[in-house]
Amino acid sequence: MEYVFENRERVRDYECDLQGIVNNANYQHYMEHSRHLFIKSRGVSFCELHEEGIDVVVARFEIQYKVPLRPEDEYICRLRPEKSGVRYVFHQAIFRASDGALVARAKVDCATTIGGRLVAGHPKLDALL
Numbered sequence: 001m002e003y004v005f006e007n008r009e010r011v012r013d014y015e016c017d018l019q020g021i022v023n024n025a026n027y028q029h030y031m032e033h034s035r036h037l038f039i040k041s042r043g044v045s046f047c048e049l050h051e052e053g054i055d056v057v058v059a060r061f062e063i064q065y066k067v068p069l070r071p072e073d074e075y076i077c078r079l080r081p082e083k084s085g086v087r088y089v090f091h092q093a094i095f096r097a098s099d100g101a102l103v104a105r106a107k108v109d110c111a112t113t114i115g116g117r118l119v120a121g122h123p124k125l126d127a128l129l
Contacts, residue, residue, distance in 0.1 A: 001091060003078035005038040008097065011073045021068035027104045028061060031092045034077035035108070042128045053115045054122055059087065060109040066102045069094075075103060081129055086120040087111055088129075 009030065017023045036046050049056070069075055074097035082089050088110045094103040112119050 001080060001093070003080045003091075003093070005034070005041060005080075006076050006078040007034050007037050008074060008076050009033075011069050011071055011075065013071045016071055021070055024065065027063065027065070027094060027106075030075070030077055030094060031079075031090075031106055031108065032058075034079055034092065035090055038079055038081070039128060044124055044128060049124070054124070055113045056088065056110045056125065057113065058108060059111045061106060062108075063104055063106040065104050067096065069096065069103055074098065083121065083126065083129055084109075086118075088121070088125060 011022055015022050015026045039046055046056075076095045076097055077092065078095065079090050079092045082091070090108040090110065091106075092108060093105045095101065096103055112121055112125060114122065
């Protein structure tokens with residue numbers, strides 16, 4: 001898959017469970033942070049959108065876990081956005097930096113609301129694609 005954005009991060013100790021691997025919920029945090037960085041890299045602030053009454057919310061999150069990350073592992077989050085009907089879809093993946101292993105892959109469907117009402121998108125968001 002061809003990705004249009006990536007960011008690098010490092011696993012922090014507190015993100016791991018008793019098994020010594022990253023807790024599954026943290027992968028969603030990693031991917032959310034990556035989406036926010038992607039939007040910011042395109043000159044749009046997630047916080048400013050909210051202040052304007054525009055909210056992009058996760059409607060569905062499908063994830064496949066492949067191999068775990070461990071403390072101090074460096075990882076790369078990659079994404080490719082697309083518009084599908086009224087939703088923005090983010091195809092995302094996390095790779096372990098040391099060997100390029102696929103850690104997790106996800107499809108994240110997001111809906112847009114303006115003033116709390118569901119809308120079919122917004123020009124500021126469409127321009128990101």
